[in-house]
Amino acid sequence: MKILYFAKLKQLIGKSEETICIRKKKKISQIINELKKRNDVYNFAFKESNSLQYAVNCEYVDLDFFVTDSDELAIFPPVSGG
């Protein structure tokens, strides 16, 4: 599954996207927990995962949403355009 990072989160993680493999459907919160275990950078970036926003295939979802390997997950701080 493709994961996209934007804005401050992209800056903290140091990349704008990556691909992970998920065999069956998984909650976003579970994915975040796994990412946090990778290293200090991820752990710090997702420290306040509740204040981040999540979108699957361009639609806002919450941390309980289930994703599958063919989805595109985007994670970012609240938007600030306009």
Next chain:
Amino acid sequence: MKILYFAKLKQLIGKSEETICIRKKKKISQIINELKKRNDVYNFAFKESNSLQYAVNCEYVDLDFFVTDSDELAIFPPVSGG
């Protein structure tokens, strides 16, 4: 006292202004009644005097407002600009 007429009222009365003499303060409603007595034209023009609007020296007032000879009274249908 100067009286100004606008829009449809001006058209009905056939003039845009006239001057009447009032010795002491008078209610606008009283002035309207006197004008109505003049002839059929005025009587018809002021038939629905409640749906007209009244302004003294550029401020909206109602029919109970007292005017004196130095005032400028404007009478007109509800405005429709913009």
Next chain:
Amino acid sequence: MQVLFQRKKFNESDLINKFSLDNKNSGAIFSFIGKVRPKNQNNNVLSIDIELYEKMAQVQIKKIIKKLMKKYLIDDYLVVHRYGRVKPRENIVLIVVASQHRKESFRFGEGLMDWIKVKATFWKKENYSNSSEWVNQKETDREFIDFSL
């Protein structure tokens, strides 16, 4: 901070452009343009005549602006309203407002337009091919105005 009444057509975008340049440091520019619609309830409007009681229109608009400025923090405004003969598709009124944050401009601009509709001494007459008719004030326009001002 101007309220202009004029017979002449105006180019709204030139005025908005100039206004925006004059208010370089504002974060928000609101504008509203009111134009003559070529039809009114299936009647073809050939032209409209706008009558004006100028002195009172100035007094009333300035009064509303004073009230709105106490309530909303804005940087600048411009009001242009035409009178005399106006053709379909031409502009009648322009309101432009500059502020630091958008909501102030919106509230000021919309409130101003609402009040102009019921207080500013302009009257429209629509000319059709064989007749003409004075335009009535809309019931709804009276409902829009914010009497708390």
Next chain:
Amino acid sequence: MQVLFQRKKFNESDLINKFSLDNKNSGAIFSFIGKVRPKNQNNNVLSIDIELYEKMAQVQIKKIIKKLMKKYLIDDYLVVHRYGRVKPRENIVLIVVASQHRKESFRFGEGLMDWIKVKATFWKKENYSNSSEWVNQKETDREFIDFSL
């Protein structure tokens, strides 16, 4: 009926003018221009960088527009939003709306801007002389949106 994202500066009044000419028969043209303010809480802003998740921003804005169009009768709209580096006093966003009666344009334009503020995937970073900072979404912006849509 366009939603454009672009790096390039745009001349807002040219766009408003063209839009107004394209909508000759509309009675009301609303517009809103959002610009970069040169200061933010006493910090001199030298430039801002706007990041964009383009695909999602298009999806989200189109979705809001669809909802707003069900509620308000409008003739046309145009949205332009910039991304990349933007300088103080330059425009960031333009919304123009045409309708027969003014209230539809106002409600549509303001509602659209409110939703863009909290749903459209743009992020601003302000660059100061010695540092830069991501702009936080305003608490108040979340309060403005009309969830009944």
